[in-house]
Amino acid sequence: MADEATRKAVMVEKLLILGAGGHGRALIELVRDRGGLEIAGLVDAAPQAAAMLGVPVLGDESVLPGLRRAGVGLACIAIGNAEARRAAALRLAALGFGFPxxxxxxxxxxxxxxxxxxxxxxxxxxxxxxxxxxxxxxxxxxxxxxxxxxxxxxxxxxxxxxxxxxxxxxxxxxxxxxxxxxxxxxxxxxxxxxxxxxxxxxxxxxxxxxxxxxxxx
CATH class of the missing domain: 2.160.10.10 (Hexapeptide repeat proteins)
Structure with missing residues (x-):
C-alpha cells in the first residue's frame, strides 16, 4: 500500500497559475475541486498579497524558468483580457510549459x-x-x-x-x-x-x- 501511495504521489503533476486576481481565485477552486494536479503557486507582476486561498505568490514572470527547471510542467492562465492571455500563452510555451x-x-x-x-x-x-x-x-x-x-x-x-x-x-x-x-x-x-x-x-x-x-x- 505504501508503494502504491508513493507511486500516485509521484504521478501528480505540478501546475502554476499565471495571474493572482479574481479569475486566479476561481481557477484555484476549480483545480482543487477537479483533483489530480498540485498547484505549485501563483505568478503575478503586481500581486495584492503574498498568498491567495493558501496558495503562495511566487513572484513575477522572472521566476518561470526556475519553476520549469524544478519540474513544474503545466500552467493555466488566469487573465481575463484575451490578447494578454494569448501573449502569455506564447511566453509560457516558449519555456516549455503545457496547458491542460x-x-x-x-x-x-x-x-x-x-x-x-x-x-x-x-x-x-x-x-x-x-x-x-x-x-x-x-x-x-x-x-x-x-x-x-x-x-x-x-x-x-x-x-x-x-x-x-x-x-x-x-x-x-x-x-x-x-x-x-x-x-x-x-x-x-x-x-x-x-x-x-x-x-x-x-x-x-x-x-x-x-x-x-x-x-x-
Missing amino acids: ALIHPSAILAGSAAVGEGSVVLPRAVLGAGVRVGRFCIVNTGAILEHDVELGEAAHCGPGSVLPGGVRVGAGALLGAGAACRPYVTIGAGAVVGVGAAVVEDVPDGAVVGGVPARSL
Whole structure:
C-alpha cells in the first residue's frame, strides 16, 4: 500500500497559475475541486498579497524558468483580457510549459464536445453535442453552449451566457454575463457583447454591442 501511495504521489503533476486576481481565485477552486494536479503557486507582476486561498505568490514572470527547471510542467492562465492571455500563452510555451484543459466536475459535457488546450470550463457550464471550444477560452460559470457552437481561440463566454445551436464566436470575442444569442448567429473576432444583451443578428469583427435587441454602442 505504501508503494502504491508513493507511486500516485509521484504521478501528480505540478501546475502554476499565471495571474493572482479574481479569475486566479476561481481557477484555484476549480483545480482543487477537479483533483489530480498540485498547484505549485501563483505568478503575478503586481500581486495584492503574498498568498491567495493558501496558495503562495511566487513572484513575477522572472521566476518561470526556475519553476520549469524544478519540474513544474503545466500552467493555466488566469487573465481575463484575451490578447494578454494569448501573449502569455506564447511566453509560457516558449519555456516549455503545457496547458491542460481544466473542466470543473460539475460542468456537463456531451461526449462529442471538445475543449482545446489551456481552456477552462467553470462550474455548472453546459456544452452540448458537437461543441468545439478553441484554445485558451473561458467558459464561465453557468454558461450554456448548445449543439455545434464553436468558440475561437481565447473567446470568453461570461457567467450565465446562452449560445443556442450553431452559434460561431470569433477569436478573442467576449460575451458578457447573461448575454444570449439567436441560433446560428456569428459573433466576430474581438467583438464585445454587453451584459444581458440579446444578439439577433451577426456581430462584425471588433464591434461592441449591447441592449435588447443588441445594437452597436
